[in-house]
Amino acid sequence: MWTKFPKLEEFSLQRSWEEVTKAIDIAKETMKRQYNKKKWNIQRLKEGDNIWLEAKNIHPNRPLKKLDQKWYRSFKILKTIGQGAFQLKLLEG
Numbered sequence: 001m002w003t004k005f006p007k008l009e010e011f012s013l014q015r016s017w018e019e020v021t022k023a024i025d026i027a028k029e030t031m032k033r034q035y036n037k038k039k040w041n042i043q044r045l046k047e048g049d050n051i052w053l054e055a056k057n058i059h060p061n062r063p064l065k066k067l068d069q070k071w072y073r074s075f076k077i078l079k080t081i082g083q084g085a086f087q088l089k090l091l092e093g
Contacts, residue, residue, distance in 0.1 A: 045086070048076065050074040051074065053073070076089045
């Protein structure tokens with residue numbers, strides 16, 4: 001009935017520690033891979049490329065936010081300011 005669990009004589013603290021360490025290393029690699037998926041696209045952008053402007057921090061005079069646009073049109077990158085931050089050439093007026 002208790003065949004799932006190791007017997008007390010078979011239990012080894014060293015073996016358990018190695019299994020936990022191995023599981024943590026696998027989790028670290030998975031998290032790193034997922035993070036780098038998003039970061040890779042940002043690193044490829046350079047001056048002269050066109051990107052879409054996200055309307056996240058733009059507050060227009062619309063009565064409801066859900067009626068507003070999520071993204072504005074494509075704009076040209078003039079300068080890279082920081083990691084994931086760009087100066088864009090916006091429309092006049």
